[in-house]
Amino acid sequence: FCHALNEAMYNDKNANPPVRTRRDNGAGSITLRKDGRWMGSIQYGYKADGKPKRITVYGKTQQEAKRKLREKSEEFVKNDGNIILAKSIKDWFSEWLYKELKYTLKPKSFDAKERTINKFIIPNFGYIQINQLTSKDVQALINKMVKQGYSLSQIDKVRSTIAQKYRLGMQNNEVTINPALNAKLPASLKAEVEAKQVLALSEEEVKKLTEQAYKTYPNGTKVYSRGEFIVFLLNTGLRLGEAAALTWDDVDFDNHTITVNKSYVQALNRDKNNINPQTQKPYAYTMILQKSPKTTRSTRVIPLNKEAQRALKGLWDCNKKYELVCANENGKPNVSSNLNRSLKYMLKQAGISTSYSVHSLRHTFATQLFRNHVDIEIISQLLGHADTTITYNTYIHIIQAEKIEAVGSLDFVK
Known part of the structure:
Protein backbone atom coordinates (compact mmCIF):
# COMPACT_ATOMS: atom_id res chain seq x y z
CA PHE A 1 0.00 0.00 0.00
CA CYS A 2 2.87 2.41 0.85
CA HIS A 3 4.43 1.57 -2.49
CA ALA A 4 1.22 2.66 -4.22
CA LEU A 5 1.19 5.86 -2.23
CA ASN A 6 4.81 6.64 -3.16
CA GLU A 7 4.03 6.06 -6.81
CA ALA A 8 1.12 8.43 -6.56
CA MET A 9 3.36 11.09 -5.06
CA TYR A 10 6.31 10.85 -7.45
CA ASN A 11 4.92 9.66 -10.76
CA ASP A 12 2.80 11.60 -13.17
CA LYS A 13 -0.63 11.53 -11.52
CA ASN A 14 -2.49 11.23 -14.81
CA ALA A 15 -0.55 8.12 -15.72
CA ASN A 16 -1.37 6.17 -12.57
CA PRO A 17 -4.45 3.94 -12.31
CA PRO A 18 -6.63 4.29 -9.16
CA VAL A 19 -5.49 2.24 -6.18
CA ARG A 20 -8.25 0.51 -4.21
CA THR A 21 -7.87 -0.95 -0.73
CA ARG A 22 -10.31 -3.61 0.37
CA ARG A 23 -11.87 -3.36 3.82
CA ASP A 24 -14.06 -5.68 5.88
CA ASN A 25 -17.21 -6.97 4.21
CA GLY A 26 -19.89 -4.27 4.45
CA ALA A 27 -17.36 -1.62 5.54
CA GLY A 28 -16.92 -0.08 2.09
CA SER A 29 -13.75 0.54 0.13
CA ILE A 30 -11.00 3.21 -0.08
CA THR A 31 -9.65 4.34 -3.45
CA LEU A 32 -6.78 6.68 -4.40
CA ARG A 33 -8.04 8.79 -7.29
CA LYS A 34 -6.01 10.08 -10.21
CA ASP A 35 -6.27 13.62 -8.83
CA GLY A 36 -4.50 12.52 -5.63
CA ARG A 37 -7.56 12.55 -3.38
CA TRP A 38 -8.75 9.51 -1.46
CA MET A 39 -12.32 8.34 -2.01
CA GLY A 40 -14.31 6.16 0.39
CA SER A 41 -17.43 4.36 -0.86
CA ILE A 42 -20.10 2.19 0.76
CA GLN A 43 -23.11 0.49 -0.79
CA TYR A 44 -26.49 0.42 0.99
CA GLY A 45 -28.90 -1.35 -1.33
CA TYR A 46 -30.15 -1.00 -4.88
CA LYS A 47 -32.20 1.48 -6.91
CA ALA A 48 -35.37 0.54 -8.75
CA ASP A 49 -33.33 -0.08 -11.92
CA GLY A 50 -31.06 -2.54 -10.08
CA LYS A 51 -28.07 -0.20 -9.88
CA PRO A 52 -26.36 0.00 -6.48
CA LYS A 53 -27.00 2.87 -4.07
CA ARG A 54 -23.74 4.32 -2.73
CA ILE A 55 -22.52 6.90 -0.27
CA THR A 56 -19.20 8.49 -1.25
CA VAL A 57 -16.77 10.57 0.83
CA TYR A 58 -13.48 12.28 -0.06
CA GLY A 59 -10.32 13.16 1.86
CA LYS A 60 -6.89 14.64 1.23
CA THR A 61 -5.36 11.68 3.01
CA GLN A 62 -6.25 8.04 3.39
CA GLN A 63 -6.88 8.54 7.12
CA GLU A 64 -9.27 11.42 6.47
CA ALA A 65 -11.25 9.34 3.97
CA LYS A 66 -11.33 6.41 6.43
CA ARG A 67 -12.57 8.65 9.20
CA LYS A 68 -15.34 10.13 7.06
CA LEU A 69 -16.35 6.69 5.83
CA ARG A 70 -16.40 5.36 9.40
CA GLU A 71 -18.68 8.23 10.45
CA LYS A 72 -20.99 7.45 7.57
CA SER A 73 -20.87 3.74 8.35
CA GLU A 74 -22.21 4.43 11.84
CA GLU A 75 -25.43 5.55 10.18
CA PHE A 76 -25.92 2.10 8.72
CA VAL A 77 -27.21 -1.17 10.11
CA LYS A 78 -26.59 -4.66 8.80
CA ASN A 79 -29.75 -6.59 7.99
CA ASP A 80 -29.73 -10.00 6.27
CA GLY A 81 -26.39 -9.24 4.65
CA ASN A 82 -27.53 -5.89 3.24
CA ILE A 83 -26.25 -2.50 4.35
CA ILE A 84 -29.17 -0.20 5.04
CA LEU A 85 -28.99 3.56 5.53
CA ALA A 86 -30.59 4.33 8.87
CA LYS A 87 -33.09 7.17 9.09
CA SER A 88 -34.29 9.16 12.03
CA ILE A 89 -37.70 8.19 13.37
CA LYS A 90 -38.90 11.70 12.55
CA ASP A 91 -38.04 11.36 8.86
CA TRP A 92 -39.18 7.74 8.66
CA PHE A 93 -42.61 8.27 10.20
CA SER A 94 -43.19 11.62 8.45
CA GLU A 95 -42.44 10.08 5.08
CA TRP A 96 -44.85 7.23 5.79
CA LEU A 97 -47.53 9.63 7.03
CA TYR A 98 -47.50 12.15 4.20
CA LYS A 99 -46.41 10.02 1.25
CA GLU A 100 -48.46 6.88 1.95
CA LEU A 101 -51.12 7.16 4.65
CA LYS A 102 -52.38 10.50 3.37
CA TYR A 103 -53.57 8.79 0.21
CA THR A 104 -54.84 5.53 1.70
CA LEU A 105 -56.66 6.53 4.92
CA LYS A 106 -60.02 8.22 5.21
CA PRO A 107 -59.79 11.87 6.38
CA LYS A 108 -60.81 11.27 10.00
CA SER A 109 -58.52 8.24 10.31
CA PHE A 110 -55.65 10.24 8.84
CA ASP A 111 -56.27 13.05 11.35
CA ALA A 112 -56.01 10.54 14.21
CA LYS A 113 -52.83 8.97 12.81
CA GLU A 114 -51.25 12.38 12.22
CA ARG A 115 -52.07 13.46 15.78
CA THR A 116 -50.57 10.26 17.21
CA ILE A 117 -47.33 10.56 15.23
CA ASN A 118 -46.80 14.32 15.57
CA LYS A 119 -47.90 14.68 19.20
CA PHE A 120 -46.40 11.57 20.77
CA ILE A 121 -43.99 9.58 18.60
CA ILE A 122 -41.87 12.30 16.98
CA PRO A 123 -41.53 14.54 20.09
CA ASN A 124 -40.29 11.58 22.14
CA PHE A 125 -38.25 9.59 19.60
CA GLY A 126 -37.82 11.92 16.61
CA TYR A 127 -34.03 12.03 16.39
CA ILE A 128 -33.35 8.40 17.35
CA GLN A 129 -32.28 6.25 14.44
CA ILE A 130 -34.93 3.73 13.47
CA ASN A 131 -32.71 0.74 14.29
CA GLN A 132 -31.86 2.08 17.75
CA LEU A 133 -35.37 2.27 19.22
CA THR A 134 -35.84 -0.42 21.88
CA SER A 135 -38.75 -2.01 23.73
CA LYS A 136 -37.56 -0.19 26.86
CA ASP A 137 -37.95 3.15 25.03
CA VAL A 138 -41.51 2.32 23.97
CA GLN A 139 -42.40 1.06 27.45
CA ALA A 140 -40.98 4.24 28.99
CA LEU A 141 -43.26 6.34 26.76
CA ILE A 142 -46.29 4.23 27.72
CA ASN A 143 -45.48 4.65 31.42
CA LYS A 144 -45.02 8.39 30.92
CA MET A 145 -48.42 8.70 29.21
CA VAL A 146 -50.06 6.77 32.06
CA LYS A 147 -48.65 9.25 34.59
CA GLN A 148 -49.86 12.15 32.43
CA GLY A 149 -53.40 10.75 32.53
CA TYR A 150 -53.89 9.69 28.92
CA SER A 151 -56.60 7.14 28.18
CA LEU A 152 -55.92 3.51 27.39
CA SER A 153 -57.27 4.12 23.89
CA GLN A 154 -54.76 6.90 23.18
CA ILE A 155 -51.85 4.94 24.64
CA ASP A 156 -52.77 1.91 22.58
CA LYS A 157 -52.90 4.08 19.42
CA VAL A 158 -49.29 5.09 20.04
CA ARG A 159 -48.14 1.53 20.61
CA SER A 160 -50.06 0.12 17.65
CA THR A 161 -48.82 2.87 15.30
CA ILE A 162 -45.19 2.15 16.21
CA ALA A 163 -45.83 -1.59 15.83
CA GLN A 164 -47.51 -1.09 12.45
CA LYS A 165 -44.67 0.98 10.99
CA TYR A 166 -41.95 -1.35 12.29
CA ARG A 167 -43.83 -4.36 10.95
CA LEU A 168 -43.77 -2.73 7.50
CA GLY A 169 -40.11 -1.83 8.04
CA MET A 170 -39.23 -5.45 8.70
CA GLN A 171 -41.06 -6.52 5.56
CA ASN A 172 -39.03 -3.98 3.56
CA ASN A 173 -35.71 -4.97 5.23
CA GLU A 174 -35.36 -1.52 6.80
CA VAL A 175 -35.18 -2.77 10.39
CA THR A 176 -34.60 -6.12 12.06
CA ILE A 177 -36.84 -5.93 15.16
CA ASN A 178 -40.20 -4.50 16.20
CA PRO A 179 -39.66 -2.65 19.51
CA ALA A 180 -43.38 -2.28 20.21
CA LEU A 181 -44.14 -6.00 20.42
CA ASN A 182 -42.95 -6.49 24.00
CA ALA A 183 -44.32 -3.19 25.32
CA LYS A 184 -47.19 -3.76 27.77
CA LEU A 185 -50.28 -1.67 28.39
CA PRO A 186 -50.96 -0.95 32.07
CA ALA A 187 -53.26 -3.45 33.78
CA SER A 188 -54.77 -0.68 35.89
CA LEU A 189 -56.09 1.16 32.83
CA LYS A 190 -57.36 -2.08 31.30
CA ALA A 191 -59.34 -2.73 34.46
CA GLU A 192 -60.82 0.79 34.32
CA VAL A 193 -61.96 0.29 30.74
CA GLU A 194 -63.47 -3.11 31.49
CA ALA A 195 -65.33 -1.66 34.46
CA LYS A 196 -66.54 1.35 32.50
CA GLN A 197 -70.07 0.86 31.21
CA VAL A 198 -71.61 2.58 28.22
CA LEU A 199 -74.11 5.24 29.16
CA ALA A 200 -77.69 4.45 28.14
CA LEU A 201 -80.94 6.09 29.13
CA SER A 202 -83.47 4.12 31.14
Whole structure:
Protein backbone atom coordinates (compact mmCIF):
# COMPACT_ATOMS: atom_id res chain seq x y z
CA PHE A 1 0.00 0.00 0.00
CA CYS A 2 2.87 2.41 0.85
CA HIS A 3 4.43 1.57 -2.49
CA ALA A 4 1.22 2.66 -4.22
CA LEU A 5 1.19 5.86 -2.23
CA ASN A 6 4.81 6.64 -3.16
CA GLU A 7 4.03 6.06 -6.81
CA ALA A 8 1.12 8.43 -6.56
CA MET A 9 3.36 11.09 -5.06
CA TYR A 10 6.31 10.85 -7.45
CA ASN A 11 4.92 9.66 -10.76
CA ASP A 12 2.80 11.60 -13.17
CA LYS A 13 -0.63 11.53 -11.52
CA ASN A 14 -2.49 11.23 -14.81
CA ALA A 15 -0.55 8.12 -15.72
CA ASN A 16 -1.37 6.17 -12.57
CA PRO A 17 -4.45 3.94 -12.31
CA PRO A 18 -6.63 4.29 -9.16
CA VAL A 19 -5.49 2.24 -6.18
CA ARG A 20 -8.25 0.51 -4.21
CA THR A 21 -7.87 -0.95 -0.73
CA ARG A 22 -10.31 -3.61 0.37
CA ARG A 23 -11.87 -3.36 3.82
CA ASP A 24 -14.06 -5.68 5.88
CA ASN A 25 -17.21 -6.97 4.21
CA GLY A 26 -19.89 -4.27 4.45
CA ALA A 27 -17.36 -1.62 5.54
CA GLY A 28 -16.92 -0.08 2.09
CA SER A 29 -13.75 0.54 0.13
CA ILE A 30 -11.00 3.21 -0.08
CA THR A 31 -9.65 4.34 -3.45
CA LEU A 32 -6.78 6.68 -4.40
CA ARG A 33 -8.04 8.79 -7.29
CA LYS A 34 -6.01 10.08 -10.21
CA ASP A 35 -6.27 13.62 -8.83
CA GLY A 36 -4.50 12.52 -5.63
CA ARG A 37 -7.56 12.55 -3.38
CA TRP A 38 -8.75 9.51 -1.46
CA MET A 39 -12.32 8.34 -2.01
CA GLY A 40 -14.31 6.16 0.39
CA SER A 41 -17.43 4.36 -0.86
CA ILE A 42 -20.10 2.19 0.76
CA GLN A 43 -23.11 0.49 -0.79
CA TYR A 44 -26.49 0.42 0.99
CA GLY A 45 -28.90 -1.35 -1.33
CA TYR A 46 -30.15 -1.00 -4.88
CA LYS A 47 -32.20 1.48 -6.91
CA ALA A 48 -35.37 0.54 -8.75
CA ASP A 49 -33.33 -0.08 -11.92
CA GLY A 50 -31.06 -2.54 -10.08
CA LYS A 51 -28.07 -0.20 -9.88
CA PRO A 52 -26.36 0.00 -6.48
CA LYS A 53 -27.00 2.87 -4.07
CA ARG A 54 -23.74 4.32 -2.73
CA ILE A 55 -22.52 6.90 -0.27
CA THR A 56 -19.20 8.49 -1.25
CA VAL A 57 -16.77 10.57 0.83
CA TYR A 58 -13.48 12.28 -0.06
CA GLY A 59 -10.32 13.16 1.86
CA LYS A 60 -6.89 14.64 1.23
CA THR A 61 -5.36 11.68 3.01
CA GLN A 62 -6.25 8.04 3.39
CA GLN A 63 -6.88 8.54 7.12
CA GLU A 64 -9.27 11.42 6.47
CA ALA A 65 -11.25 9.34 3.97
CA LYS A 66 -11.33 6.41 6.43
CA ARG A 67 -12.57 8.65 9.20
CA LYS A 68 -15.34 10.13 7.06
CA LEU A 69 -16.35 6.69 5.83
CA ARG A 70 -16.40 5.36 9.40
CA GLU A 71 -18.68 8.23 10.45
CA LYS A 72 -20.99 7.45 7.57
CA SER A 73 -20.87 3.74 8.35
CA GLU A 74 -22.21 4.43 11.84
CA GLU A 75 -25.43 5.55 10.18
CA PHE A 76 -25.92 2.10 8.72
CA VAL A 77 -27.21 -1.17 10.11
CA LYS A 78 -26.59 -4.66 8.80
CA ASN A 79 -29.75 -6.59 7.99
CA ASP A 80 -29.73 -10.00 6.27
CA GLY A 81 -26.39 -9.24 4.65
CA ASN A 82 -27.53 -5.89 3.24
CA ILE A 83 -26.25 -2.50 4.35
CA ILE A 84 -29.17 -0.20 5.04
CA LEU A 85 -28.99 3.56 5.53
CA ALA A 86 -30.59 4.33 8.87
CA LYS A 87 -33.09 7.17 9.09
CA SER A 88 -34.29 9.16 12.03
CA ILE A 89 -37.70 8.19 13.37
CA LYS A 90 -38.90 11.70 12.55
CA ASP A 91 -38.04 11.36 8.86
CA TRP A 92 -39.18 7.74 8.66
CA PHE A 93 -42.61 8.27 10.20
CA SER A 94 -43.19 11.62 8.45
CA GLU A 95 -42.44 10.08 5.08
CA TRP A 96 -44.85 7.23 5.79
CA LEU A 97 -47.53 9.63 7.03
CA TYR A 98 -47.50 12.15 4.20
CA LYS A 99 -46.41 10.02 1.25
CA GLU A 100 -48.46 6.88 1.95
CA LEU A 101 -51.12 7.16 4.65
CA LYS A 102 -52.38 10.50 3.37
CA TYR A 103 -53.57 8.79 0.21
CA THR A 104 -54.84 5.53 1.70
CA LEU A 105 -56.66 6.53 4.92
CA LYS A 106 -60.02 8.22 5.21
CA PRO A 107 -59.79 11.87 6.38
CA LYS A 108 -60.81 11.27 10.00
CA SER A 109 -58.52 8.24 10.31
CA PHE A 110 -55.65 10.24 8.84
CA ASP A 111 -56.27 13.05 11.35
CA ALA A 112 -56.01 10.54 14.21
CA LYS A 113 -52.83 8.97 12.81
CA GLU A 114 -51.25 12.38 12.22
CA ARG A 115 -52.07 13.46 15.78
CA THR A 116 -50.57 10.26 17.21
CA ILE A 117 -47.33 10.56 15.23
CA ASN A 118 -46.80 14.32 15.57
CA LYS A 119 -47.90 14.68 19.20
CA PHE A 120 -46.40 11.57 20.77
CA ILE A 121 -43.99 9.58 18.60
CA ILE A 122 -41.87 12.30 16.98
CA PRO A 123 -41.53 14.54 20.09
CA ASN A 124 -40.29 11.58 22.14
CA PHE A 125 -38.25 9.59 19.60
CA GLY A 126 -37.82 11.92 16.61
CA TYR A 127 -34.03 12.03 16.39
CA ILE A 128 -33.35 8.40 17.35
CA GLN A 129 -32.28 6.25 14.44
CA ILE A 130 -34.93 3.73 13.47
CA ASN A 131 -32.71 0.74 14.29
CA GLN A 132 -31.86 2.08 17.75
CA LEU A 133 -35.37 2.27 19.22
CA THR A 134 -35.84 -0.42 21.88
CA SER A 135 -38.75 -2.01 23.73
CA LYS A 136 -37.56 -0.19 26.86
CA ASP A 137 -37.95 3.15 25.03
CA VAL A 138 -41.51 2.32 23.97
CA GLN A 139 -42.40 1.06 27.45
CA ALA A 140 -40.98 4.24 28.99
CA LEU A 141 -43.26 6.34 26.76
CA ILE A 142 -46.29 4.23 27.72
CA ASN A 143 -45.48 4.65 31.42
CA LYS A 144 -45.02 8.39 30.92
CA MET A 145 -48.42 8.70 29.21
CA VAL A 146 -50.06 6.77 32.06
CA LYS A 147 -48.65 9.25 34.59
CA GLN A 148 -49.86 12.15 32.43
CA GLY A 149 -53.40 10.75 32.53
CA TYR A 150 -53.89 9.69 28.92
CA SER A 151 -56.60 7.14 28.18
CA LEU A 152 -55.92 3.51 27.39
CA SER A 153 -57.27 4.12 23.89
CA GLN A 154 -54.76 6.90 23.18
CA ILE A 155 -51.85 4.94 24.64
CA ASP A 156 -52.77 1.91 22.58
CA LYS A 157 -52.90 4.08 19.42
CA VAL A 158 -49.29 5.09 20.04
CA ARG A 159 -48.14 1.53 20.61
CA SER A 160 -50.06 0.12 17.65
CA THR A 161 -48.82 2.87 15.30
CA ILE A 162 -45.19 2.15 16.21
CA ALA A 163 -45.83 -1.59 15.83
CA GLN A 164 -47.51 -1.09 12.45
CA LYS A 165 -44.67 0.98 10.99
CA TYR A 166 -41.95 -1.35 12.29
CA ARG A 167 -43.83 -4.36 10.95
CA LEU A 168 -43.77 -2.73 7.50
CA GLY A 169 -40.11 -1.83 8.04
CA MET A 170 -39.23 -5.45 8.70
CA GLN A 171 -41.06 -6.52 5.56
CA ASN A 172 -39.03 -3.98 3.56
CA ASN A 173 -35.71 -4.97 5.23
CA GLU A 174 -35.36 -1.52 6.80
CA VAL A 175 -35.18 -2.77 10.39
CA THR A 176 -34.60 -6.12 12.06
CA ILE A 177 -36.84 -5.93 15.16
CA ASN A 178 -40.20 -4.50 16.20
CA PRO A 179 -39.66 -2.65 19.51
CA ALA A 180 -43.38 -2.28 20.21
CA LEU A 181 -44.14 -6.00 20.42
CA ASN A 182 -42.95 -6.49 24.00
CA ALA A 183 -44.32 -3.19 25.32
CA LYS A 184 -47.19 -3.76 27.77
CA LEU A 185 -50.28 -1.67 28.39
CA PRO A 186 -50.96 -0.95 32.07
CA ALA A 187 -53.26 -3.45 33.78
CA SER A 188 -54.77 -0.68 35.89
CA LEU A 189 -56.09 1.16 32.83
CA LYS A 190 -57.36 -2.08 31.30
CA ALA A 191 -59.34 -2.73 34.46
CA GLU A 192 -60.82 0.79 34.32
CA VAL A 193 -61.96 0.29 30.74
CA GLU A 194 -63.47 -3.11 31.49
CA ALA A 195 -65.33 -1.66 34.46
CA LYS A 196 -66.54 1.35 32.50
CA GLN A 197 -70.07 0.86 31.21
CA VAL A 198 -71.61 2.58 28.22
CA LEU A 199 -74.11 5.24 29.16
CA ALA A 200 -77.69 4.45 28.14
CA LEU A 201 -80.94 6.09 29.13
CA SER A 202 -83.47 4.12 31.14
CA GLU A 203 -86.95 3.45 29.77
CA GLU A 204 -88.36 6.19 31.97
CA GLU A 205 -85.74 8.66 30.78
CA VAL A 206 -86.45 7.73 27.14
CA LYS A 207 -90.13 8.60 27.69
CA LYS A 208 -89.27 11.94 29.34
CA LEU A 209 -86.79 12.89 26.61
CA THR A 210 -89.25 11.97 23.85
CA GLU A 211 -92.01 14.07 25.43
CA GLN A 212 -89.59 16.99 25.79
CA ALA A 213 -88.47 16.71 22.15
CA TYR A 214 -92.03 17.24 20.84
CA LYS A 215 -92.93 20.19 23.08
CA THR A 216 -94.43 23.25 21.41
CA TYR A 217 -95.20 26.83 22.34
CA PRO A 218 -98.86 27.87 22.77
CA ASN A 219 -98.92 29.04 19.13
CA GLY A 220 -97.88 25.55 17.99
CA THR A 221 -94.26 26.41 17.13
CA LYS A 222 -91.73 23.74 18.06
CA VAL A 223 -89.58 24.47 21.11
CA TYR A 224 -86.67 22.40 19.78
CA SER A 225 -85.62 22.56 16.13
CA ARG A 226 -83.58 19.38 16.55
CA GLY A 227 -86.16 17.50 18.65
CA GLU A 228 -87.24 15.04 15.92
CA PHE A 229 -83.62 14.42 14.94
CA ILE A 230 -82.79 13.32 18.50
CA VAL A 231 -85.86 11.04 18.68
CA PHE A 232 -84.93 9.60 15.28
CA LEU A 233 -81.41 8.74 16.53
CA LEU A 234 -82.86 7.26 19.70
CA ASN A 235 -85.03 4.85 17.70
CA THR A 236 -82.68 3.86 14.87
CA GLY A 237 -79.27 3.49 16.56
CA LEU A 238 -77.57 5.38 13.73
CA ARG A 239 -74.16 6.93 14.17
CA LEU A 240 -74.46 10.71 14.03
CA GLY A 241 -72.46 10.87 10.77
CA GLU A 242 -74.73 8.26 9.17
CA ALA A 243 -77.88 10.16 10.14
CA ALA A 244 -76.37 13.47 9.00
CA ALA A 245 -75.69 12.01 5.52
CA LEU A 246 -79.10 10.38 5.13
CA THR A 247 -80.98 11.70 2.06
CA TRP A 248 -84.64 11.42 1.20
CA ASP A 249 -83.96 8.88 -1.54
CA ASP A 250 -82.60 6.59 1.23
CA VAL A 251 -86.06 6.51 2.80
CA ASP A 252 -88.64 3.90 1.82
CA PHE A 253 -91.90 5.35 3.15
CA ASP A 254 -93.98 2.40 1.91
CA ASN A 255 -91.94 -0.29 3.69
CA HIS A 256 -90.92 1.92 6.63
CA THR A 257 -87.17 1.40 6.18
CA ILE A 258 -84.06 3.50 5.64
CA THR A 259 -80.89 2.51 3.79
CA VAL A 260 -77.57 3.53 5.34
CA ASN A 261 -74.83 3.78 2.72
CA LYS A 262 -72.76 6.89 3.45
CA SER A 263 -71.58 9.05 6.31
CA TYR A 264 -70.40 12.55 7.15
CA VAL A 265 -67.21 12.87 9.18
CA GLN A 266 -65.78 15.95 10.83
CA ALA A 267 -62.12 16.28 9.86
CA LEU A 268 -59.40 18.91 9.89
CA ASN A 269 -59.91 21.54 7.21
CA ARG A 270 -56.87 21.16 4.96
CA ASP A 271 -58.31 23.45 2.30
CA LYS A 272 -57.35 26.94 3.44
CA ASN A 273 -59.71 28.40 0.85
CA ASN A 274 -62.67 26.95 2.80
CA ILE A 275 -63.55 30.16 4.64
CA ASN A 276 -66.04 30.77 7.43
CA PRO A 277 -68.24 33.60 6.06
CA GLN A 278 -68.78 35.04 9.55
CA THR A 279 -65.14 35.26 10.65
CA GLN A 280 -63.56 35.36 7.16
CA LYS A 281 -61.00 32.84 8.44
CA PRO A 282 -60.44 29.21 7.38
CA TYR A 283 -62.56 26.69 9.27
CA ALA A 284 -60.64 24.58 11.78
CA TYR A 285 -62.79 21.57 10.85
CA THR A 286 -64.98 20.70 7.93
CA MET A 287 -67.66 18.11 7.17
CA ILE A 288 -66.59 15.53 4.60
CA LEU A 289 -68.99 13.10 2.94
CA GLN A 290 -67.69 9.53 2.82
CA LYS A 291 -69.59 7.35 0.39
CA SER A 292 -67.74 4.24 1.51
CA PRO A 293 -69.03 2.76 4.79
CA LYS A 294 -67.06 2.59 8.03
CA THR A 295 -67.11 -1.22 7.87
CA THR A 296 -68.33 -3.76 5.31
CA ARG A 297 -71.51 -4.19 7.37
CA SER A 298 -72.14 -0.47 7.80
CA THR A 299 -74.20 -0.45 4.59
CA ARG A 300 -77.51 -1.79 5.84
CA VAL A 301 -81.28 -1.48 5.80
CA ILE A 302 -82.94 -0.51 9.09
CA PRO A 303 -86.66 -1.00 9.77
CA LEU A 304 -88.39 1.92 11.47
CA ASN A 305 -90.53 1.52 14.57
CA LYS A 306 -93.56 3.74 15.10
CA GLU A 307 -91.66 6.38 17.06
CA ALA A 308 -88.98 6.59 14.34
CA GLN A 309 -91.73 6.94 11.71
CA ARG A 310 -93.32 9.76 13.73
CA ALA A 311 -89.96 11.55 14.00
CA LEU A 312 -89.34 11.04 10.26
CA LYS A 313 -92.70 12.64 9.42
CA GLY A 314 -91.73 15.68 11.51
CA LEU A 315 -88.38 15.86 9.71
CA TRP A 316 -90.16 15.66 6.34
CA ASP A 317 -92.41 18.58 7.25
CA CYS A 318 -89.35 20.70 8.06
CA ASN A 319 -86.75 19.46 5.56
CA LYS A 320 -88.56 18.19 2.47
CA LYS A 321 -87.16 21.18 0.56
CA TYR A 322 -83.62 19.96 1.31
CA GLU A 323 -81.80 16.85 0.14
CA LEU A 324 -80.72 15.87 3.66
CA VAL A 325 -83.25 14.23 5.98
CA CYS A 326 -81.67 15.67 9.15
CA ALA A 327 -80.53 19.02 7.74
CA ASN A 328 -80.05 22.07 9.92
CA GLU A 329 -81.94 25.32 9.31
CA ASN A 330 -79.61 26.11 6.37
CA GLY A 331 -79.96 22.72 4.71
CA LYS A 332 -76.47 21.68 5.80
CA PRO A 333 -75.51 18.59 7.85
CA ASN A 334 -75.77 18.95 11.62
CA VAL A 335 -72.43 18.92 13.46
CA SER A 336 -71.90 17.05 16.71
CA SER A 337 -71.20 20.14 18.83
CA ASN A 338 -74.55 21.77 17.97
CA LEU A 339 -76.53 18.57 18.43
CA ASN A 340 -74.85 17.76 21.74
CA ARG A 341 -75.60 21.27 22.96
CA SER A 342 -79.28 20.86 22.03
CA LEU A 343 -79.44 17.44 23.69
CA LYS A 344 -77.88 18.71 26.94
CA TYR A 345 -80.44 21.50 27.13
CA MET A 346 -83.33 19.12 26.45
CA LEU A 347 -82.07 16.70 29.12
CA LYS A 348 -81.83 19.49 31.65
CA GLN A 349 -85.35 20.73 30.88
CA ALA A 350 -86.67 17.16 31.20
CA GLY A 351 -84.98 16.69 34.59
CA ILE A 352 -82.55 14.06 33.26
CA SER A 353 -78.80 13.84 33.93
CA THR A 354 -76.79 15.86 31.40
CA SER A 355 -73.99 13.27 31.41
CA TYR A 356 -75.52 11.67 28.31
CA SER A 357 -74.20 12.53 24.84
CA VAL A 358 -75.55 12.03 21.32
CA HIS A 359 -73.65 8.73 21.17
CA SER A 360 -75.58 7.62 24.27
CA LEU A 361 -78.69 7.56 22.08
CA ARG A 362 -77.09 4.79 19.99
CA HIS A 363 -76.18 2.89 23.16
CA THR A 364 -79.74 3.30 24.41
CA PHE A 365 -81.12 1.79 21.19
CA ALA A 366 -78.81 -1.24 21.52
CA THR A 367 -79.49 -1.65 25.24
CA GLN A 368 -83.25 -1.72 24.70
CA LEU A 369 -82.81 -4.44 22.06
CA PHE A 370 -80.77 -6.55 24.49
CA ARG A 371 -83.36 -6.09 27.20
CA ASN A 372 -86.01 -7.26 24.75
CA HIS A 373 -83.91 -10.42 24.21
CA VAL A 374 -83.07 -9.73 20.55
CA ASP A 375 -80.33 -12.01 19.21
CA ILE A 376 -76.84 -10.43 19.32
CA GLU A 377 -76.26 -11.11 15.60
CA ILE A 378 -79.33 -9.06 14.68
CA ILE A 379 -78.29 -6.25 17.03
CA SER A 380 -74.80 -6.26 15.53
CA GLN A 381 -76.23 -5.98 12.01
CA LEU A 382 -78.58 -3.14 12.97
CA LEU A 383 -75.69 -1.21 14.54
CA GLY A 384 -73.42 -1.82 11.54
CA HIS A 385 -70.65 -3.38 13.61
CA ALA A 386 -67.92 -5.22 11.69
CA ASP A 387 -68.69 -8.39 13.65
CA THR A 388 -70.47 -9.59 16.77
CA THR A 389 -67.23 -9.47 18.80
CA ILE A 390 -67.42 -5.67 18.81
CA THR A 391 -71.06 -5.80 19.88
CA TYR A 392 -70.27 -8.30 22.63
CA ASN A 393 -67.31 -6.33 24.00
CA THR A 394 -69.25 -3.06 23.96
CA TYR A 395 -72.33 -4.39 25.73
CA ILE A 396 -70.82 -7.14 27.91
CA HIS A 397 -72.37 -5.71 31.09
CA ILE A 398 -75.85 -5.81 29.54
CA ILE A 399 -75.29 -9.36 28.29
CA GLN A 400 -74.13 -10.50 31.74
CA ALA A 401 -77.21 -8.93 33.35
CA GLU A 402 -79.45 -10.72 30.86
CA LYS A 403 -77.73 -14.03 31.65
CA ILE A 404 -78.37 -13.58 35.36
CA GLU A 405 -82.03 -12.79 34.68
CA ALA A 406 -82.34 -15.82 32.36
CA VAL A 407 -80.86 -18.21 34.93
CA GLY A 408 -83.05 -16.70 37.65
CA SER A 409 -86.14 -17.50 35.58
CA LEU A 410 -85.30 -21.22 35.98
CA ASP A 411 -86.15 -21.21 39.67
CA PHE A 412 -88.81 -23.94 39.66
CA VAL A 413 -89.59 -23.57 43.34
CA LYS A 414 -91.06 -20.16 44.01
